[in-house]
Ligand code: SF4
Ligand code: SF4
Ligand code: SF4
């Protein structure tokens with residue numbers, strides 16, 4: 001499957017292991033990534049807050065670039081925040097022909113291209129379930145995540161608002177992480193914070209409140225006895241992993257919960273080692289996951305831990 | 307016409323019981339009631355109360371989704387008990403039992419009744435929830451308001467004060483001082499009204515409150531929770547835009563600086579330069595921002611985190627110092643787009659609640675999107691783009 005791939009900024013800057021693990025996992029899933037390296041940041045909702053039209057024009061341009069990729073079935077991103085910002089722009093552009101024409105006029109002038117209503121843009125998580133399929137995914141598993149207890153962390157932008165993101169009984173996208181964990185052979189750990197906000201958007205505005213959110217959810221996952229948490233959003237990852245030492249202080253308790261990017265979890269089950277997936281770069285050492293990985297590998301006589 | 311109503315059937319309700327005065331821990335009671343599936347969860351609770359246990363505490367008044375008093379959580383989701391059908395509730399029940407709990411973020415008075423005064427009404431009071439008109443220059447007869455302006459505030463006027471958004475606000479969960487979604491939506495109701503003369507003061511007040519408009523994490527919870535389509539978060543974002551873009555108010559929480567720094571950095575590189583964003587959000591939106599004392603303090607506080615990230619190579623010194631950029635030609639496009647749009651006199655904002663999903667205009671040839679004018683000193687009011695009450699198709 002060929003996809004026009006939007007990696008986002010953070011996956012290339014502050015969480016390079018995310019971009020790296022997608023590149024390694026994609027071929028194993030027969031996904032042919034055509035990177036949209038000419039596109040710009042989605043604005044993460046912040047630019048829209050500054051100027052809606054500016055954000056919509058940036059995103060309209062990205063959609064137009066994606067539509068230029070010959071033979072691509074759809075567009076894919078690997079960041080919930082990108083998905084949220086892009087879906088919002090797309091909703092506005094698709095809803096009103098006049099507005100779309102207005103935005104397209106600007107893109108036409110700068111790049112000579114324009115956006116045709118109705119692009120299909122899916123987060124990697126949605127693509128796994130809806131395009132690849134859980135059965136097909138399970139059939140590719142080489143190292144089932146047996147006995148690994150995984151807490152799904154969805155965050156906000158990939159589960160809300162449900163209407164805009166196409167979440168309904170037919171597409172229960174707010175349950176997909178659990179479904180993927182199960183398909184990979186792992187055990188889903190339910191905990192209170194799985195669909196709450198990681199707090200990242202207010203890290204510079206109200207740091208205490210922001211870190212308290214992250215700390216509380218991680219604490220809940222620990223209390224529910226998770227070995228690790230997995231998220232489809234690099235920004236969530238920043239608050240949950242990078243800031244975890246500070247979140248622990250804000251929450252007033254010890255944490256130490258490994259936080260994996262979704263493609264890393266998929267990669268582990270498809271037989272890649274923690275090191276190949278860049279897990280040594282995490283601030284919180286994913287010891288539980290590495291130990292699990294090593295013991296599974298020891299069981300089959302290999303040596304792919306680190 | 308054939309009667310399509312389904313006959314009465316059994317529904318089991320699991321109701322959370324709690325009486326803080328008793329000093330005992332909360333418990334769950336289960337009752338099976340019999341009603342037609344289209345009847346409401348409220349009717350179910352009232353039947354359980356009448357038949358099995360008169361001491362169940364629930365508040366209700368209109369039973370028609372207009373008074374806002376029967377807000378509860380049904381299977382974990384916020385809603386009006388009088389407006390949720392039993393069959394719909396059963397469909398979201400985990401184990402075939404409809405679970406009813408009181409709303410969150412507010413103290414419980416008894417069972418399903420929460421103390422709205424202690425949290426919700428106090429916060430609504432906080433935003434001066436009445437019109438502050440110019441008494442001296444009152445028109446002789448009625449004060450005629452442009453139709454567009456009133457349309458602009460209809461969404462926030464639709465609020466029935468049920469508190470569902472407050473109950474679910476994720477920021478309030480960790481910061482009870484946050485003014486919160488319902489009160490801020492109410493604030494927009496007046497900031498968007500041309501008859502109110504204190505827009506600037508209201509916006510300045512909410513920008514300077516450390517738990518004001520910039521405390522919202524943009525989590526969409528209140529939008530999902532609201533049974534009336536008020537979309538409080540959207541009203542908060544409009545307050546922010548009004549405060550910063552129209553009135554040039556700088557908040558004390560780095561909100562405006564963050565927004566400007568983000569926009570500038572994307573303009574400069576096409577992609578975000580994360581390492582620059584943080585200091586600029588604290589110290590000011592320029593290269594010098596990082597030398598500002600505020601940024602310095604923040605840097606010192608974050609040093610352990612930064613050091614660890616560098617040691618683990620999560621962040622490489624290269625990535626921290628040198629921004630990743632898109633190709634030159636494309637960067638030119640981005641900058642041109644930014645120049646053209648930022649130079650416009652008027653902002654264009656599309657509020658789909660107002661304009662709806664507008665397929666009639668599909669064949670439009672001449673782009674003619676009305677702009678939202680800034681609510682400047684003169685109190686100029688937004689004209690809702692393409693505003694047409696008939697076009698309001700989205701509930
Ligand atoms: S992760 Fe962020 S910063 Fe990012 S592309 Fe998406 S929105 Fe831009
Ligand atoms: S009174 Fe009611 S019971 Fe009630 S609607 Fe109003 S909200 Fe419901
Ligand atoms: S969007 Fe803002 S106001 Fe609404 S629930 Fe989330 S934090 Fe609260």
Ligand code: SF4
Nearest residue numbers: 465466468469471532
């Ligand atoms: S904004 Fe919506 S959820 Fe909040 S109090 Fe008003 S009606 Fe209820």
Ligand code: FES
Nearest residue numbers: 155156197198236
């Ligand atoms: S930003 Fe990721 S969940 Fe809030």
